[in-house]
Amino acid sequence: MLRLFFKSHITLILLIRLILNISLIFLVLFSNAVLADEIITQKKGWYWYEVIETQNDEEQQENNNSRKPLAKLAPIDALMTMHPADIRELLKAHHEQAIWQPTPEHVRNYLIVQDVMQKKAYAMAAAQSYVMMTTPELNSNKTYPLNKVGMDNYLQTRGNEIRNTLRKYQKAFGLVFFVKQSCQFCVTQHTVLQAFVDRHGWAVSIVDISKNSTVAQRFSVEYTPQIIIVERGGDRWLPVAVGVEVITGLEENVYRAIRLMKNQIKPDQFFQMEFEEQNQQPLKLTGSHK
Numbered sequence: 074m075l076r077l078f079f080k081s082h083i084t085l086i087l088l089i090r091l092i093l094n095i096s097l098i099f100l101v102l103f104s105n106a107v108l109a110d111e112i113i114t115q116k117k118g119w120y121w122y123e124v125i126e127t128q129n130d131e132e133q134q135e136n137n138n139s140r141k142p143l144a145k146l147a148p149i150d151a152l153m154t155m156h157p158a159d160i161r162e163l164l165k166a167h168h169e170q171a172i173w174q175p176t177p178e179h180v181r182n183y184l185i186v187q188d189v190m191q192k193k194a195y196a197m198a199a200a201q202s203y204v205m206m207t208t209p210e211l212n213s214n215k216t217y218p219l220n221k222v223g224m225d226n227y228l229q230t231r232g233n234e235i236r237n238t239l240r241k242y243q244k245a246f247g248l249v250f251f252v253k254q255s256c257q258f259c260v261t262q263h264t265v266l267q268a269f270v271d272r273h274g275w276a277v278s279i280v281d282i283s284k285n286s287t288v289a290q291r292f293s294v295e296y297t298p299q300i301i302i303v304e305r306g307g308d309r310w311l312p313v314a315v316g317v318e319v320i321t322g323l324e325e326n327v328y329r330a331i332r333l334m335k336n337q338i339k340p341d342q343f344f345q346m347e348f349e350e351q352n353q354q355p356l357k358l359t360g361s362h363k
Contacts, residue, residue, distance in 0.1 A: 152189045239273045247276045251299045262298035
């Protein structure tokens with residue numbers, strides 16, 4: 074009796090294990106089928122060797138026949154008076170036609186329209202040159218020359234103004250250099266700052282933010298290296314360098330900060346040099362150009 078009981082119990086366990094194995098196999102097969110279906114769904118197009126149905130020759134010929142031929146090209150005098158938007162559409166249409174049916178006539182028509190566009194652009198450029206010559210107020214060359222001689226003079230004047238301003242205000246302002254021991258960039262920035270001091274004679278205070286967090290918090294400094302300019306005897310200050318800055322960039326930023334804190338410029342005039350101000354006055358047309 075006991076033997077029969079154990080035999081029945083073992084048979085039941087084997088049956089349960091068989092049912093579980095069958096269920097597991099079914100789940101695996103079902104999951105693979107779903108995954109395969111998703112992959113197949115995603116793999117579409119020529120890349121996955123899918124044959125995409127295209128129009129047959131008859132359908133393509135029917136579409137070609139349905140295209141209306143372009144109207145006869147207008148005389149050049151009429152083309153020259155057209156609006157640029159209309160000429161662009163005409164140029165595109167003749168370009169496509171010349172590619173579709175590259176006959177000498179179609180290519181010639183396309184080149185005619187293209188030549189009209191070029192002539193109108195040339196005429197506009199000529200008129201612009203005349204207006205800039207006869208209306209100096211509109212000529213940017215008076216402030217920002219484009220030729221080499223003028224550019225050399227501009228850069229020399231710009232450099233002289235920056236150096237003179239830094240020399241003039243070296244006693245009225247000072248620099249604070251924020252560093253920390255683990256900052257590798259601070260070493261490089263210190264070399265640049267030393268060159269600035271040797272060139273312009275400014276006073277610099279070095280603050281390690283890991284040792285003097287109070288000063289760092291006062292000037293909202295969280296990253297190093299960072300340099301700020303501080304007005305002596307006042308409470309105004311501005312950052313002039315964050316990260317490693319080259320000496321020319323540092324000079325320009327200090328110059329601009331001085332002019333801003335002296336209320337000589339506003340933030341939207343941050344790039345404006347003092348010698349440029351005479352050419353930045355409100356536009357006033359004179360003579361026959363009013």
